[in-house]
Amino acid sequence: MGQTIVEKILAYHSELDTVVPGQIVNAKIDLIMCHDVTTTPAIDILEKYGIKKVFDPDKIVIMPDHFIPNKDIKSAEMVKRIRTWAKEQGISKFYEIGRHGICHALLPEEGYVKPGITIICGDSHTTTHGAFGAFATGIGSTDLAAALATGELWFKVPETILIEVTGKLPECVYAKDIVLKIISILGVDGATYKAIEFTGNIIEEMSMEGRMTICNMAIEAGGKTGIIKADNKTKEYLDKKGVRGGYTIFESDEDANYCSVIKIDVSDMEPVVAFPHLPSNVKGVSEIRDDIAIDQAFIGSCTNGRIEDLRVAANILKGRKVAKGVRMIVIPATTEVWKQADREGLLYTFMEAGAAVSTPTCGPCLGGHMGVLASGERCISSTNRNFVGRMGSPESEVFLASPATVAASAIEGKITDPRKYL
Amino acid sequence: MKGRAIVYKKDHINTDEIIPARYLNTDRQEELALHAMEDLDLNFKEKTKWGSILVAGENFGCGSSREHAVWALRGAGIKAIVCESFARIFYRNCINNGFLAIECKNASKYINDGDIIELNLKEGELKIKTTEQVLRFQPLPKFALEIIESGGLMSYISKGGKF
Numbered sequence: 001m002g003q004t005i006v007e008k009i010l011a012y013h014s015e016l017d018t019v020v021p022g023q024i025v026n027a028k029i030d031l032i033m034c035h036d037v038t039t040t041p042a043i044d045i046l047e048k049y050g051i052k053k054v055f056d057p058d059k060i061v062i063m064p065d066h067f068i069p070n071k072d073i074k075s076a077e078m079v080k081r082i083r084t085w086a087k088e089q090g091i092s093k094f095y096e097i098g099r100h101g102i103c104h105a106l107l108p109e110e111g112y113v114k115p116g117i118t119i120i121c122g123d124s125h126t127t128t129h130g131a132f133g134a135f136a137t138g139i140g141s142t143d144l145a146a147a148l149a150t151g152e153l154w155f156k157v158p159e160t161i162l163i164e165v166t167g168k169l170p171e172c173v174y175a176k177d178i179v180l181k182i183i184s185i186l187g188v189d190g191a192t193y194k195a196i197e198f199t200g201n202i203i204e205e206m207s208m209e210g211r212m213t214i215c216n217m218a219i220e221a222g223g224k225t226g227i228i229k230a231d232n233k234t235k236e237y238l239d240k241k242g243v244r245g246g247y248t249i250f251e252s253d254e255d256a257n258y259c260s261v262i263k264i265d266v267s268d269m270e271p272v273v274a275f276p277h278l279p280s281n282v283k284g285v286s287e288i289r290d291d292i293a294i295d296q297a298f299i300g301s302c303t304n305g306r307i308e309d310l311r312v313a314a315n316i317l318k319g320r321k322v323a324k325g326v327r328m329i330v331i332p333a334t335t336e337v338w339k340q341a342d343r344e345g346l347l348y349t350f351m352e353a354g355a356a357v358s359t360p361t362c363g364p365c366l367g368g369h370m371g372v373l374a375s376g377e378r379c380i381s382s383t384n385r386n387f388v389g390r391m392g393s394p395e396s397e398v399f400l401a402s403p404a405t406v407a408a409s410a411i412e413g414k415i416t417d418p419r420k421y422l
Numbered sequence: 423m424k425g426r427a428i429v430y431k432k433d434h435i436n437t438d439e440i441i442p443a444r445y446l447n448t449d450r451q452e453e454l455a456l457h458a459m460e461d462l463d464l465n466f467k468e469k470t471k472w473g474s475i476l477v478a479g480e481n482f483g484c485g486s487s488r489e490h491a492v493w494a495l496r497g498a499g500i501k502a503i504v505c506e507s508f509a510r511i512f513y514r515n516c517i518n519n520g521f522l523a524i525e526c527k528n529a530s531k532y533i534n535d536g537d538i539i540e541l542n543l544k545e546g547e548l549k550i551k552t553t554e555q556v557l558r559f560q561p562l563p564k565f566a567l568e569i570i571e572s573g574g575l576m577s578y579i580s581k582g583g584k585f
Contacts (some may be wrong), residue, residue, distance in 0.1 A: 071447070092465060366443035
């Protein structure tokens with residue numbers, strides 16, 4: 001029986017020839033990413049067990065991002081502790097303010113993500129890095145502590161769902177629309193304990209940024225990881241980052257065993273919106289009959305805060321204004337994205353339109369800071385979750401959409417089909 | 423293990439509801455416990471005074487990887503969670519903390535708020551004392567039980583536990 005990419009990566013890292021779904025393996029971890037929220041507890045755990053040294057400081061990258069710039073004294077103390085700890089441990093890859101960014105955008109941008117490697121982070125959206133053919137998964141702080149101490153972690157080998165996305169991509173339909181559609185098909189727990197492998201001509205034609213958006217949201221269907229086979233596009237991206245070789249590309253065998261195969265033809269798709277309070281609660285824009293007025297429009301996050309996303313939104317907003325009574329917030333995902341957007345004049349376009357532009361942070365996406373919603377308020381957002389209270393008050397509502405739909409909605413002050421602004 | 427049930431007949435209770443992100447600037451269990459489940463049920467803290475086993479529907483703990491969700495519930499006095507199904511990272515966090523998470527079909531249908539329930543972990547039996555009904559569940563895998571009995575993943579590893 002053939003093996004899937006995920007099975008091959010886990011077998012290789014566990015020094016086994018083959019593995020089968022359900023098997024518990026102890027896999028070597030190639031890269032550990034740490035951010036502010038889940039790392040301090042891991043440091044506490046290490047201290048509690050008297051573990052003085054991490055397994056390998058060179059395999060650890062620290063990127064505080066959730067409450068950055070620190071929103072209050074507690075957050076400042078949290079990051080201070082991590083900064084001090086990193087120094088003691090000899091971890092040199094610490095991304096300080098000014099070089100900072102949302103970890104899932106910054107990690108690939110800095111050339112750390114390579115095909116075939118294992119990546120963990122105390123953050124559910126670590127699945128993003130599967131876009132490079134890596135096995136990347138989110139874990140909690142105890143797992144983080146265990147991996148920091150030993151360089152290994154236990155995994156139950158997941159079954160894999162194959163999702164084949166084919167057809168001809170209609171205008172104004174983006175990776176975000178496609179992944180929301182996929183989540184609506186799978187349901188928010190349709191891939192629990194499973195890996196999702198994405199394939200098909202639409203995925204192949206997609207940029208690395210688009211692929212990251214797709215894999216980022218694999219967790220919203222409950223997936224352990226999302227993964228896309230590395231190809232020439234992956235190599236070109238890595239070449240640009242100065243990463244030439246030194247990695248292994250794994251491919252699923254033709255006779256690999258998938259627990260299910262889902263085929264989606266996107267040729268007839270339209271832009272979509274996920275309604276409160278689940279990412280699977282998806283409707284096509286043309287199905288929305290009533291006017292849904294918004295108070296806030298947000299573009300940013302690890303899902304859609306990359307340069308491509310900002311270009312799409314700026315293109316729609318150029319020469320137009322954000323509707324009266326609507327607050328628009330744009331947060332480039334990383335410092336580099338911010339600088340690139342500045343060079344291209346995108347930030348000026350946003351501000352001319354009446355949007356506020358901030359330094360990179362996860363802030364508003366999780367109701368942390370810099371865009372928290374009050375009761376009764378409604379936000380259309382390029383982020384990944386719209387659970388009750390996700391962006392602030394439990395009486396607020398979040399609608400998820402592509403940056404194009406968010407921008408068009410900001411102009412009209414209500415949820416709007418972006419195709420009219422093509 | 424025996425305890426009084428606090429029941430939410432609801433699926434997809436997520437980590438944002440269990441402990442909202444606005445409180446994640448601390449990892450102290452007692453501070454987190456003050457805000458456990460507050461976006462779902464403001465009376466939760468009152469209920470935990472008399473109840474200790476949380477019962478809910480499918481996909482409990484979906485969303486964020488924050489282990490704070492486990493700590494908040496444990497800090498609030500919850501001794502075990504019985505759900506139709508769990509989200510993966512939350513389930514893993516429970517095992518790693520030595521915190522009991524039991525997957526039991528129909529749990530939220532048959533168990534009502536205030537019922538006294540008794541868990542037999544080795545046999546995979548859940549007895550609802552109030553109605554004398556017995557529900558069955560798949561006993562935890564051996565390695566998970568060993569981790570839980572060790573007091574969590576770090577204790578397990580430090581005692582030389584292998585996979």
